[in-house]
Amino acid sequence: MTTVTEVWLRRYQPRPAPAFRLVCLPHAGGAASSFREWGAQLPDSVELSAVQYPGREDRVNEPFATGIPELAGSIALALRPLADCPLVLFGHGLGALVAYEVARVLQAAYSVHIDHLVVSGRRAPSLAVPGVVHKRPDQAVIDEISRLSGTSAELLRDYAFRRFFLAAIRSDFRLAETYRAEPGPKLTCPLTSVIGCDDIEVDAFHASCWSDHTTGPFTFRSLPGGHFYLLQDQEAVLHLLSICFAQRSNCVSG
Structure with missing residues (x-):
């Protein structure tokens, strides 16, 4: 029987006794496989898990999430069994907002205080502004994607890929553009x-x-680069995350 953790998380390189668990949440239009290569470059003490949003890759037949709070609640439930060692959350773009809300749910509902939250390429929730990209025609959505340089022009010209990708990216834009942080601790x-x-x-x-x-x-x-700097210089991002792990280790050993 598949557990809720297995539904939501992809652990590409499980560690038998990790000192930390790094959980990565993809950007708009992204999927768990975006982080597949990170695991091999992390220390053996760090286990990498990547969140798989519904409607992506091996969950392609599932409906997209209706809102960030719903998404965060499900992910937090999936992460709860993994809180037996320190959790570090990393999210880029849309993933930053989702990671933040996951951390809030873990803290408020399950008394799980994550070890570190790393948010990337996103303004603070208190500065959220409405957007309408998700309501625009297909070409306007493609133009926005191209402007941010997150997907290759060659892939966007592929009809089959574009047809599938546009549904996912439009849904994700809707999540981000309609998100408003609720008051709370x-x-x-x-x-x-x-x-x-x-x-x-x-x-x-x-x-x-x-x-x-x-x-x-x-x-x-x-860090050097544009909105998708983490695609241009993966090593710099992993170095930054390694600092988070080292700081925690120093605190524990001290």
């Missing part, structure tokens, strides 16, 4: 906000306002 965990220094969507001010959403230590980082 702040997180207590360390929080790191990261952007590409040439990101045309999020600047340093928007990213730094994530500090208002936790009582824990806050760090802002800017």
